[in-house]
Amino acid sequence: MSEALPPPPEFSRMVKVRPHPPEALTIEASDSERAALAQRFGIAAIDSLVAVARFAEDGANVSVEGTVDAALVQECAVAGDRFPVKVAESFSVRMIPPVRHPTTPDEEIELDEDDLDEIEFDGESFDLGEIVAQTLALAIDPYAEGPNAEAARKEAGIVSDEEPQDGPLADLLRGLKKN
Template sequence: MSELSRLYGRRTVPAAPQHIVAGDAERDALARRFDLVAVNSLEAIVTLTVDGPTVRANGRVKAQIVQSCAVSGEDLPVSIDEPIELRFVPAQTDVAPDSEIELEESDLDDIEMDGEQFDLGEAIAQSLGLAIDPYLTGPQADEARTRAGIASEGEDGPFAALKGLLKK
């Protein structure tokens, strides 16, 4: 079960935009799932549109999170405001379990339905996860690198050796 489950049926899609707001327990569970210090708020407004056998979901996901700096570990507040465009599609039943599937660019935001049902909440949670910067650094990152004896970001990278060759 998803931390933010909101089940809908393809045949009973509401006409009005859906306003999804994560409760306290849901936000705590999402913080654990995505290894965040906290998810202070998470909401989405999504319009669902039935398009034949699929359901389109268009809207925005907004969140206020706190995550740790990838270098210093300090807590950093982050605002997320991302558009979402998804399609819930019927499950492919004619694909062998271990076969490779070729995806087109238009297939990349497709989520398979479970029969006639889809979980909009889980899709919102996944959208949040994709919006999180896994290498976020804060203002104390350079100081933490220096204390640890690690070169700064610009001094130690794939082109640092080439820079030294050019000076000769």
């Protein structure tokens, strides 16, 4: 039985870095790529997604620094209505040649702080689009609140996130605070 192949990336932009990387590159997601990424990230829509990256060689490694600018539409975690969100996020990664990983399951890997920003690549090219997609994913607030969140709380009888105002639980909490 053959293993299922992973789905292709929604936003792929392969960058060839050998013999030399480009100095800078701007990439923009198409309508279909933005729709696929919005579905992947569980948000209503991505209206625009543009990234600018700068490259620098460091021996076999390639440093990539850049910015991601996006216009999203998210659903409010409280009211459920949709609202626009702007994202402006910077990123910095170091592309490195493949590293030998432990062959036994008990062998531990120690990571330094700098190792967390390293991504292995084949030494010839890498997918800048996926770096941008992951940067955007980390910038999305999964509990974003829209402009009607406070009104929805009041309508539901929630005056404070910390303390319910009415009902048996509120009475119990007030009783506990007095003790």
